[in-house]
Every structure is written in C-alpha cells, then in structure tokens.
Amino acid sequence: MMVVKLGGSVITDKSKLRTFRRPSCDRLAAELGRAEGSLAIVHGAGSFGHIEAKKHSLHKGFKDDSQIHHVAAVQRDVRELNLKVIGSLISKGIRAVSIPPAASASFRGGAVRSFEPAAFVQVLGLGLTPVTFGDVVPDESMGFSICSGDLMMEQLAKHFKPELVIFCADVDGVFDRDPKRSKKARLMPELGKSALAELKRTEARNADVTGSIYGKIERMLAIAKHCEKCMIVNGNVPGRLRKALRGEQVVSTVVLPE
Amino acid sequence: MMVVKLGGSVITDKSKLRTFRRPSCDRLAAELGRAEGSLAIVHGAGSFGHIEAKKHSLHKGFKDDSQIHHVAAVQRDVRELNLKVIGSLISKGIRAVSIPPAASASFRGGAVRSFEPAAFVQVLGLGLTPVTFGDVVPDESMGFSICSGDLMMEQLAKHFKPELVIFCADVDGVFDRDPKRSKKARLMPELGKSALAELKRTEARNADVTGSIYGKIERMLAIAKHCEKCMIVNGNVPGRLRKALRGEQVVSTVVLPE
Numbered sequence: 001m002m003v004v005k006l007g008g009s010v011i012t013d014k015s016k017l018r019t020f021r022r023p024s025c026d027r028l029a030a031e032l033g034r035a036e037g038s039l040a041i042v043h044g045a046g047s048f049g050h051i052e053a054k055k056h057s058l059h060k061g062f063k064d065d066s067q068i069h070h071v072a073a074v075q076r077d078v079r080e081l082n083l084k085v086i087g088s089l090i091s092k093g094i095r096a097v098s099i100p101p102a103a104s105a106s107f108r109g110g111a112v113r114s115f116e117p118a119a120f121v122q123v124l125g126l127g128l129t130p131v132t133f134g135d136v137v138p139d140e141s142m143g144f145s146i147c148s149g150d151l152m153m154e155q156l157a158k159h160f161k162p163e164l165v166i167f168c169a170d171v172d173g174v175f176d177r178d179p180k181r182s183k184k185a186r187l188m189p190e191l192g193k194s195a196l197a198e199l200k201r202t203e204a205r206n207a208d209v210t211g212s213i214y215g216k217i218e219r220m221l222a223i224a225k226h227c228e229k230c231m232i233v234n235g236n237v238p239g240r241l242r243k244a245l246r247g248e249q250v251v252s253t254v255v256l257p258e
Numbered sequence: 259m260m261v262v263k264l265g266g267s268v269i270t271d272k273s274k275l276r277t278f279r280r281p282s283c284d285r286l287a288a289e290l291g292r293a294e295g296s297l298a299i300v301h302g303a304g305s306f307g308h309i310e311a312k313k314h315s316l317h318k319g320f321k322d323d324s325q326i327h328h329v330a331a332v333q334r335d336v337r338e339l340n341l342k343v344i345g346s347l348i349s350k351g352i353r354a355v356s357i358p359p360a361a362s363a364s365f366r367g368g369a370v371r372s373f374e375p376a377a378f379v380q381v382l383g384l385g386l387t388p389v390t391f392g393d394v395v396p397d398e399s400m401g402f403s404i405c406s407g408d409l410m411m412e413q414l415a416k417h418f419k420p421e422l423v424i425f426c427a428d429v430d431g432v433f434d435r436d437p438k439r440s441k442k443a444r445l446m447p448e449l450g451k452s453a454l455a456e457l458k459r460t461e462a463r464n465a466d467v468t469g470s471i472y473g474k475i476e477r478m479l480a481i482a483k484h485c486e487k488c489m490i491v492n493g494n495v496p497g498r499l500r501k502a503l504r505g506e507q508v509v510s511t512v513v514l515p516e
Contacts, residue, residue, distance in 0.1 A: 068384060080341055090330055100356075103377075
C-alpha cells in the first residue's frame with residue numbers, strides 16, 4: 001500500500017483565497033493513476049482552509065459564537081476543494097471517494113483521540129481509493145479544532161503500515177535552511193532526528209494554521225517509523241511523483257526513522 | 259428538535275441528470291432559516307444520484323468491477339449536490355455542515371446495521387445544523403448499497419425523538435391515488451397504517467433506486483412512532499414549509515403512528 005499527500009501549497013495557491021491549481025492537480029492525478037497496488041490519498045486545505053481559519057482563530061478552538069458561522073463556511077470551502085480533487089482523480093481513472101477526517105477519527109485538544117480505520121478498509125476492499133483531507137473538526141475539549149492533512153497521514157501510516165509514504169510539497173525536499181529565503185540552502189537527501197535538531201525553526205511564508213515546517217518534519221519522523229520508506233518530493237516538478245511511486249531515483253528527502 | 263427532509267424531487271429536476279433547482283433550494287433554505295430550535299436536515303440525491311445509480315445497478319450491490327468506477331462517480335455527484343445545498347443554507351444564515359451517511363452508520367443488506375449519533379450530537383452541541391443525504395454506501399454483505407435520505411430520516415427520528423419531522427415533497431401530501439395520473443385524486447389530510455393498506459402500490463414516474471411511494475409511506479409510518487408530529491408538505495409551494503415549522507395550519511398529510 002502507498003499513502004500520498006497532495007500538499008495544499010501544490011494543489012492551491014496558498015496566498016489567494018480559494019484558488020485551485022487545477023493543472024497541477026490534474027498532472028499529479030495522472031502520475032498517481034499509473035501507480036500499482038492500493039493507494040490512499042490525503043490532501044491539504046491550502047487557501048480553501050488556512051486563510052479563513054486563521055482569520056477567525058479556528059485553530060484555537062471555541063472562543064465565541066461568532067466563530068460558528070466560519071466553522072460551517074470553512075468546512076464548506078474545504079469540501080469544495082475536496083470535490084475538485086476527487087473530480088480530478090476520477091478524470092484520470094482513479095476511483096476516488098471522499099472520507100472526511102471526522103468520519104473516521106475523534107479529536108481532543110487538537111490531537112486525535114481515537115481513529116477507526118473501518119471506513120478506509122471498506123472502500124479499499126472494494127478497489128476504491130480513499131481520499132481524506134485537512135479539515136475543521138469537532139473537538140471534545142476545544143469545541144472544534146483543525147485536523148491537518150499531516151495528522152491524517154500519521155493515522156493512515158500507523159494503521160496500514162504502508163510500504164511507501166510520499167509527501168508532495170512545493171519544494172524539492174527539506175533544506176538545511178529555508179530555500180525560499182536563502183540561496184545557500186542545500187537539499188538534504190536524507191533526514192533523521194539528529195539532523196532535525198540542527199535545523200533552525202522556520203516560519204511558513206503564508207498563513208498556515210497547522211504549524212511550521214519544523215512541526216511537519218517532526219510528524220514525518222513519527223510517520224517514518226510506520227512505513228518502509230517515507231519521502232518528500234516536489235509536486236511542482238512533472239514526473240517526480242510518478243518516479244517516486246515506481247521506486248526510481250528522484251530528487252527528494254527521505255525521512256529516516258530513529 | 260426538528261428534522262426536515264428536502265426531497266430530491268424538489269431540489270433537483272429528477273428527470274435531468276445533475277440538475278440543481280437553486281431557486282427552490284434557496285427559498286426552502288430561507289424558510290428553514292426562520293425556524294427556532296435545533297434542526298437537522300436530510301436531502302435526497304435526486305438526479306445527482308438516482309439516474310446513474312439505476313443505470314449501473316448500484317442499488318443491487320456489487321455484481322462486477324465495472325460498477326466501482328460508478329460508485330466513485332455517483333458519490334462525487336451526490337457530494338456536488340450536497341455542497342450546493344450546504345452553500346444555499348449558509349447563504350440564508352443556517353450554519354450547515356455535512357455529515358455523509360457512512361460517517362455515522364454502517365450498512366448490511368441495504369439496511370442500517372448500526373447508527374452512531376455522536377457526529378450529529380457534536381455538531382448540534384456547537385450550534386451547527388447537520389446535513390446528511392442519500393448516498394452510495396459501503397455495505398457489509400452487498401459490497402455497496404444505496405442509503406436513501408429517508409433511511410437517514412428514520413435513524414435521526416429514532417435517536418433524537420424530534421418534536422416535528424417534515425418531508426418536503428413535490429406534491430401536497432399523500433393522495434388516495436397518484437395525483438400525477440388521476441384528476442380524481444384526493445389529498446388525505448391524515449394517514450395511518452390502515453389507510454395505507456387501501457392504497458394501491460404505485461410506481462414513481464422517474465428513475466428512483468430507493469423504492470416506490472408505497473415504501474416511502476411505510477418508512478414515514480415507522481418514523482411517526484418516534485416523533486410528536488410527522489408530516490408531508492409540498493416544498494414547491496412557497497410558505498408551506500415555513501408555516502409547518504411554526505405549527506400553523508397548512509395543506510399537508512400528517513402521518514399517524516399506530
């Protein structure tokens with residue numbers, strides 16, 4: 001089994017509200033469509049989620065009733081993106097079906113309290129490809145919170161122990177410093193926990209309610225424990241995902257478990 | 259609490275593939291927006307579901323792998339309708355969020371095997387309005403099957419014991435014969451099980467994978483046991499839903515429990 005994340009920064013323009021990058025998504029869908037074996041897909045919310053969620057502090061949980069309208073509005077927006085991704089995947093021959101995070105998991109304090117893989121198991125058994133996504137979710141202690149796509153990646157990795165986990169990002173992998181800010185940045189072909197300690201904490205350039213790149217790498221290190229290979233590839237470079245799925249050599253960062 | 263069904267024949271043109279009747283949905287959303295107290299909404303799939311589901315025999319469960327593409331396609335189509343309905347409701351001030359049937363129920367043999375109301379309880383507790391719908395669902399014995407909106411109405415009625423359950427149909431209520439075929443048809447202001455026995459089994463005019471009007475009435479009789487009042491109103495007549503929600507006298511059929 002393979003689990004692939006389509007980053008919100010690849011399939012949307014993260015700086016422009018609700019802007020879908022259809023050509024990128026269609027190309028990635030075509031690259032995925034050639035993959036053999038069973039597949040689960042996770043996508044980020046990008047500019048269909050983060051901008052409004054941050055504006056109304058949805059990642060901080062319930063503060064006052066004025067947020068509730070925005071919980072509904074952001075859930076709607078994220079499902080609009082999900083529908084576009086599902087349509088793109090189906091158009092490339094992938095029999096994709098949507099499983100919202102709250103349909104398989106419960107949340108407390110912004111973390112997963114329980115995960116029930118049955119919904120994924122059932123659709124995989126039918127030869128369908130489950131697609132889940134970053135979303136606003138009910139939260140037992142906070143009222144509501146944000147479930148990032150990466151959090152769902154971790155749940156899927158834990159329960160399905162996939163051979164291959166691929167994160168499609170808008171960079172070639174993890175650099176020793178922010179490649180968007182420094183020309184001296186060098187790609188790290190491999191990254192373990194010790195290398196992470198040396199990396200400085202950086203901040204994402206655009207609004208993101210699911211944490212910095214540092215936090216994302218910590219989650220990838222946790223995911224790497226549950227799969228044979230966990231890697232980050234540049235989803236904006238045609239062919240990288242396809243090659244990575246085939247096990248071919250490709251520009252990337254492989255995240256190593258402890 | 260009130261539970262309202264927006265019939266697929268009201269919010270879509272059931273004879274034309276994927277045709278949303280936005281003016282009707284917006285008007286019903288506005289009528290719903292004036293309701294007091296907590297509310298759950300169910301909508302049918304109309305021409306976003308029935309036509310393709312029937313064409314590929316999805317209501318009969320898994321027969322061969324060629325159906326699987328259509329399971330994905332119909333799920334996508336139904337979610338397109340759901341997104342339109344959610345958008346319509348939000349535009350009228352209802353803080354609507356989507357809960358697909360498979361997120362709260364499991365299915366076997368085309369029937370509900372188990373229903374877990376937590377997803378509905380959580381969003382109602384936040385002051386949100388849950389919206390579920392007719393869908394293609396995984397089925398433990400059939401592979402997949404159809405969960406009708408009416409089936410979800412029954413689950414919600416059973417678990418929430420609402421004061422009022424309203425079905426918005428494209429007719430004034432239940433007639434003593436098919437009002438679309440006979441001018442002699444008379445509206446029955448009340449309908450119990452004994453009256454049902456006298457009704458002849460009729461067939462829906464358009465494709466419908468969830469059974470005849472006879473089957474729908476049987477389900478309404480089951481629902482009537484769990485609520486104070488269960489009624490059918492014509493969703494195509496402006497004001498009927500609004501008046502019914504207020505408890506005002508309105509042209510309708512009230513379905514009586516045993």
